[in-house]
Structures are given as C-alpha cells and as structure tokens.
Amino acid sequence: MPRLTFWYDFASTYSYIAAHTVGPAAEKAGVDVVWRPFLLGAVFAPQGLTDSPFNMFELKGRYMWRDMQRLADDNGLPFKRPEEFPQRSILANRVAAVAGDRVGDVTRAIYSAEFGEGRPIATDEDLAPVLTGLGLDAAALLADAVSPEGKQALRSNTDAALEAGVFGAPTFTTEDGEVFWGSDRLAQALAWATSHTA
Amino acid sequence: MPRLTFWYDFASTYSYIAAHTVGPAAEKAGVDVVWRPFLLGAVFAPQGLTDSPFNMFELKGRYMWRDMQRLADDNGLPFKRPEEFPQRSILANRVAAVAGDRVGDVTRAIYSAEFGEGRPIATDEDLAPVLTGLGLDAAALLADAVSPEGKQALRSNTDAALEAGVFGAPTFTTEDGEVFWGSDRLAQALAWATSHTA
Numbered sequence: 323m324p325r326l327t328f329w330y331d332f333a334s335t336y337s338y339i340a341a342h343t344v345g346p347a348a349e350k351a352g353v354d355v356v357w358r359p360f361l362l363g364a365v366f367a368p369q370g371l372t373d374s375p376f377n378m379f380e381l382k383g384r385y386m387w388r389d390m391q392r393l394a395d396d397n398g399l400p401f402k403r404p405e406e407f408p409q410r411s412i413l414a415n416r417v418a419a420v421a422g423d424r425v426g427d428v429t430r431a432i433y434s435a436e437f438g439e440g441r442p443i444a445t446d447e448d449l450a451p452v453l454t455g456l457g458l459d460a461a462a463l464l465a466d467a468v469s470p471e472g473k474q475a476l477r478s479n480t481d482a483a484l485e486a487g488v489f490g491a492p493t494f495t496t497e498d499g500e501v502f503w504g505s506d507r508l509a510q511a512l513a514w515a516t517s518h519t520a
Numbered sequence: 521m522p523r524l525t526f527w528y529d530f531a532s533t534y535s536y537i538a539a540h541t542v543g544p545a546a547e548k549a550g551v552d553v554v555w556r557p558f559l560l561g562a563v564f565a566p567q568g569l570t571d572s573p574f575n576m577f578e579l580k581g582r583y584m585w586r587d588m589q590r591l592a593d594d595n596g597l598p599f600k601r602p603e604e605f606p607q608r609s610i611l612a613n614r615v616a617a618v619a620g621d622r623v624g625d626v627t628r629a630i631y632s633a634e635f636g637e638g639r640p641i642a643t644d645e646d647l648a649p650v651l652t653g654l655g656l657d658a659a660a661l662l663a664d665a666v667s668p669e670g671k672q673a674l675r676s677n678t679d680a681a682l683e684a685g686v687f688g689a690p691t692f693t694t695e696d697g698e699v700f701w702g703s704d705r706l707a708q709a710l711a712w713a714t715s716h717t718a
Binding site for chain 2: 369370379381382388392396489490503506510514
C-alpha cells in the first residue's frame with residue numbers, strides 16, 4: 323500500500339484541517355498515513371522567520387483566520403480562534419511523537435481542543451483532559467513525552483522534516499520524494515502517491 | 521448573474537493557472553468574471569515585501585516552481601520557467617487594463633507566452649507578436665496602454681485592489697466582499713459567489 327507522510331506542528335492552523343481530513347481521504351484512496359509531528363520553528367528559523375508568518379505579515383494573518391473559518395465550515399468542523407497565537411506547541415508535539423498507534427486520535431483531539439474549542443494546549447494541565455478523554459493514561463504519556471526518548475523522537479522528526487524539504491506545515495511527502503505544502507494539497511498528494519508507486 | 525472579480529499581475533506565477541481555469545469554471549457555475557490586472561508591487565510594499573516572496577524565501581521559491589509544473593500538468597497546460605523572475609510586468613498589466621472585451625484573451629495569451637513558453641513579456645517587442653496573434657492592432661493597443669488613460673486604468677485597479685483587501689495574486693473577490701487568495705481557491709470562490717448572492 324502506498325504511504326503518505328503527514329508533517330505537522332500544533333502551532334499550525336491549517337494542520338487542524340489536514341489532521342481531520344487526511345485519514346478518511348487516505349483510506350478512500352488506499353494510502354497509509356505516517357503521522358510526523360515536528361518543530362516548525364526549527365524549519366522557519368533558517369528562512370529568517372522568527373515568528374509565525376501570519377503575525378509577521380498582518381494582512382496575510384487577518385486573511386488566514388477568515389480562511390480557516392470558511393475551511394472549517396466547508397469540512398463540518400467547529401472553529402474557535404484561541405486567544406494566543408501561536409501557542410507553545412513543543413509539549414503537544416512531543417506527546418504526539420510518543421503516542422504510538424494512537425497518534426491519529428491524539429493529534430485530532432489536541433487540534434480540536436486548540437482550534438475547535440479555542441483552548442490552550444501548552445501545558446500538562448491543558449493536555450491531560452484531552453488525553454484522558456481518549457481513554458489514555460495522561461500522566462504516563464506526558465512523562466514519556468519529556469523523557470530523553472520523547473525529546474529525541476521529536477528531534478528526529480524535525481531533522482527528517484528538514485531532510486525531506488519541509489518548509490511549512492502542514493506538508494505531505496510521498497515515498498518518491500514529492501513535497502506538497504498546505505491542507506489544500508491533500509487530494510493532489512494522494513493522487514500522486516497512488517499513481518507514482520512502483 | 522453573480523460576479524467574481526479576478527485580480528492578477530503578470531509577475532504572478534500562480535495567476536497563469538488561474539487565468540486559464542477561471543473562464544470555463546465560472547461559465548459552468550453561471551458566474552460572470554471581472555478581469556482586474558493590478559500592480560502587485562504596490563500591494564507588497566506596505567507588507568515590507570521588496571521582492572517576490574518566492575525570491576525572498578528560497579525554499580518556498582524552489583517549491584513553487586515544482587508546484588507550478590505539477591499544476592500545469594494537472595490542468596493540461598504547458599509550462600516553461602522564464603529565465604528572469606519576476607519579469608517587469610507593468611506594461612503587460614497596462615495592456616490588459618485597456619483591452620476592453622478582449623481582456624480574457626489578452627490575459628491568457630500573455631500568460632501563455634510567459635509561463636507556457638518561458639518568453640519575456642516586459643517590452644513592446646515582447647508583447648506585439650502576442651497581440652497580433654490574437655488579431656489585435658498591437659501598435660494601437662500598446663500606445664493606449666501607456667497613454668494617460670492607460671496608466672490611470674492600472675492605477676485605479678491597484679487602488680481598488682488595496683481597497684478590496686487584496687494582498688497577493690491571484691485573488692478572487694465576491695460582490696459581498698469575501699476574499700479568496702490563490703489559484704487553488706477558485707472552486708471555493710465560485711461556490712461562495714453562487715450561494716451568497718441576493
């Protein structure tokens with residue numbers, strides 16, 4: 323079965339849309355999804371981006387929030403803008419990086435808390451109820467996330483993202499190295515994955 | 521019939537795709553297209569953008585050229601990257617601004633020369649064969665373009681773009697003031713135009 327890698331960071335707004343659409347669309351296309359949380363700041367830094375481009379370019383930022391509302395509506399997803407943006411996402415990224423075969427559920431639930439309900443997602447206290455709501459052992463998972471292995475897992479994903487040519491989020495990459503940037507490139511990425519697999 | 525305004529500048533790569541897809545898609549949706557060439561640089565300047573973002577952010581630029589090739593392939597359009605990017609587009613923009621009811625043909629033909637064949641489009645000599653190929657009086661149209669009225673036509677469009685909240689190209693705006701940025705937002709913009717018209 324062809325594979326599509328989905329690169330995301332909980333600081334990324336459009337990744338909320340992608341996280342909720344990639345699963346069903348990939349299943350329909352017969353494609354396996356590899357969930358890869360990474361540290362977007364580490365990918366922005368070499369580009370000279372010291373903050374979210376949506377904060378650095380005000381008009382683009384204002385547009386993004388309106389666009390997000392429309393995309394959420396189009397996809398039947400709730401949307402609420404969090405008070406703080408971007409939120410400190412490193413803990414949530416680490417949790418997803420150690421979530422094993424529950425990574426899809428964990429990713430969707432954290433994004434829904436953040437952009438569906440506008441909740442903070444930066445701390446243990448923020449994330450615990452989200453994880454508990456999935457029937458997971460929140461304390462154990464949060465401890466794993468900040469263990470040396472948890473930190474290394476996110477670092478490895480971030481190195482792999484840079485290696486794969488990822489420069490923003492969400493990004494989809496195929497096994498033959500094609501890069502597709504943006505939630506709006508999901509269909510194109512899946513079509514590529516299914517038509518270019520040996 | 522609902523109307524969709526299509527804002528573009530010949531310095532914009534993705535507008536090549538939009539210029540060739542907006543007509544057929546709008547006709548199918550029962551929407552009138554208003555073609556509005558404008559000066560992208562005047563919209564970039566207040567954002568602190570002194571060059572194409574695709575030149576300022578190298579990774580994004582490299583990705584854009586690959587993405588353009590794929591989008592051209594997907595839409596059955598030829599694609600050849602011009603040696604110079606961005607090209608000086610003010611004359612071509614002015615020509616489109618004075619092209620009257622041939623604006624769609626003129627716009628598509630100039631974009632095809634530029635990004636379908638990779639040709640220069642900056643000067644009278646570059647544009648004359650393109651216009652002649654459409655059966656137009658190239659000399660007359662090029663003279664109109666740089667007349668006071670031609671210059672004012674492009675200036676008015678640019679002022680209107682800023683007024684409408686345009687911050688990049690291509691952009692589509694609806695009669696009720698919604699802004700859609702990017703060739704990949706065409707279907708969404710048309711759906712909005714048809715469903716939100718009184």
